[in-house]
Amino acid sequence: MTLATIIENLGLEVKSASGDLTHEITGAYVSDLLSDVMANSKEGQLWVTLQVHPNIVAVATLKDLAGIILVNGREAEKETIERAEEEKIPLMTTRLATFQLAGKLYGLLGEC
Amino acid sequence: MDAEKAITKVQELVYEIKVNQVMVTDVITVSPHNLMSELRVLLHDKRISGVPVVEGTTLVGLVSIEDFVKCLSEGKMNNLVRDRMSRDVITLYDDEPLVRAVQEFDRRGYGRFPVISRENGALVGVITKGDIIRGLLKRIEIDYHEEEIHRYRASYFFEDIIADKTTLIFQYKVTGKDFSRAGRTSSGLKKTLRRMGIPPKIIRRIAIATYEAEMNIVVFTDGGEITAQVTPREIRVEAVDSGPGIPDIKKAMEPGFSTAPDWVRDLGFGAGMGLTNIRKCADTMHLESTVGKGTRLEIAVQLNGAVKHDSGDHH
Amino acid sequence: MTLGEIIKTLDCRVVAGNTNLDAKVRTGCGCDLMSDVLAFIKPGAILLTGLNNPQVVRTAEIAEIRIVCFVRGKQPSQELITLARESGITLLTTSLPMFEACGKLYMNGLSGYDE
Missing domain, CATH: 3.30.565.10 (Histidine kinase-like ATPase, C-terminal domain)
Structure with missing residues (x-):
């Protein structure tokens, strides 16, 4: 399933679309701890987090993540959006809480 | 405490309370070398249905009122306890949660279980269904009582203080x-x-x-x-x-x-x-x-x- | 869902607390930031977290959360287990990552808190 389809299905608000939205998404990583994401996320995963700090873009770039979804109505810092644009990391937001967003995304992607 | 809350409380307590907290420690025992006839007084006067058989501190068997009756009907009251007792005794450890005892009562249908020490295997007590119920009721009563005390504090704390300003x-x-x-x-x-x-x-x-x-x-x-x-x-x-x-x-x-x-x-x-x-x-x-x-x-x-x-x- | 169903769904190990498997869990919350847990979690929720320090139990205690599940195989320390026992909090661990843990519970009918 492409990132664009996921965005449409989950009604995500796109904050930065300079990256590749046709990317085929097969999995996600849910974490609010940067060191955890650095250590355990896998290339191509969508990252779901509460963190809005510009460092999240750096982490996503380093780990080749497919994009970042900010949950629970969190607004990205201006600098975070700028960096996402530069680094071509798709950045989305949602009103949904982590648990629900992860639940719905899990349903979309099927048991992986 | 409403009924539903009390039931949940009991469910928690059977995991929390240990066998040694409700068992009877003052246990009447007999030696394997006693005569069966000597049991009559015990079983009759103490109105108990079974007696642990102990050699030294070690539990070696259990002799029940059924064993006694059978012995009586065979007219062999001069048999030794060790020849009539059952050696295959189901026991509980003293540090096990009550829920284990409840399960054993349920499974075996026995009236009582000897309790032995996990450390040295010595007989340290006996537990009956009655002991479990009494133990649970006592704990619920204590908890309930404590809750009542807190409630008292709650409603009267400030009312009991006589002052123009209290902080x-x-x-x-x-x-x-x-x-x-x-x-x-x-x-x-x-x-x-x-x-x-x-x-x-x-x-x-x-x-x-x-x-x-x-x-x-x-x-x-x-x-x-x-x-x-x-x-x-x-x-x-x-x-x-x-x-x-x-x-x-x-x-x-x-x-x-x-x-x-x-x-x-x-x-x-x-x-x-x-x-x-x-x-x-x-x-x-x-x-x-x-x-x-x-x-x-x-x-x-x-x-x-x-x-x-x-x-x-x-x- | 009941605690028992959650334990089965996530293949959890119970590391502390009562095992009243019929205890009802109304909703879930997956979060590693304790301020967000304090701000948004509803009493009666299960907290799923990848954070593994005593503050998780403190937060649960303050926010009236009775069940905490550590994801991705995090093993809580003895200190944390002791703290949980003192506060009457049930601690579970699952080897599943947060995404799969949230997903499986959600798919099994545990709704999020703003539903």
Whole structure:
């Protein structure tokens, strides 16, 4: 399933679309701890987090993540959006809480 | 205590209470070298259905009223206990939870089980269904009683004090940078307020605000003090530290703004929601800070039907 | 869902607390930031977290959360287990990552808190 389809299905608000939205998404990583994401996320995963700090873009770039979804109505810092644009990391937001967003995304992607 | 609550409580207690807390330790035993005829007095006078057979301190068997009756009908009352007793005895260990005993009673249909020490295998007691029920009832009664005492405190605490003005003050020292002990103040204050019978919703708001304030002191400073003042009208919490201070309070109040280093973020804090949380919980909030000197935060929550307004009087 | 169903769904190990498998869990919350837990979690929720330090139990205690599940095989320390026992909090661990843990519970009918 492409990132664009996921965005449409989950009604995500796109904050930065300079990256590749046709990317085929097969999995996600849910974490609010940067060191955890650095250590355990896998290339191509969508990252779901509460963190809005510009460092999240750096982490996503380093780990080749497919994009970042900010949950629970969190607004990205201006600098975070700028960096996402530069680094071509798709950045989305949602009103949904982590648990629900992860639940719905899990349903979309099927048991992986 | 309503019925549903009592049943849940019992379910918890059968896991919590150990066999040795309800068993009878004053156990009547016989030796394997006793004669069966000697059992008559025991079984009749003590009205018990079975007697553990013990050699030294070790349990070697169990002789029941059925064994006795069978022996009687065969006219062999001069048999030794060891020849008539059952050697294959189901026992419980003294440190097992009651639920194990309940299961065994259920499965075997026996009236009693000998209890042996896990350490040395010695017989230390006997447990019956009656002992279990008595033990449970006693504990529920104690818990219920304690609850009643708390309720008494709750409703009469302030009424019993004769004064023109009453303020209870609780003070707590907060150690800076000690992450593993952080939260003790809020936890202690919460328990104290609960014992005073403050309504749970108020306690929750005070506890959350205090916890965030405590974390700020732990994370950013070398320590400070938290003081709670309880009056019949409101609860006021003051958190004071002599830390680095906040350069821009307005900015610090913005949701998501944080100066926390990454190590703090990786401990699950420092995402810039602390002060936002405090403001959300408090009826009024006052934050003042001088860079290089320290920070003072004061919040208040009204006790009597006050409507929570979100503005606060922070500046 | 009941605690028992959750334990089965996530293949959890119980490391502390009562094992009343019929205890009802109304909703879930997956979060590593304790301020967000304090701000948004509803009493009666299960907290799923990848954070593994005593503040998780402190937060649960303050926010009236009775059940905490550590994801991705995090093993809580003895200190944390002791703290949980004192506060009457049930601690579970699952080897599943947060995404799969939230997903499986959600798909099994545990709704999020703003539903």
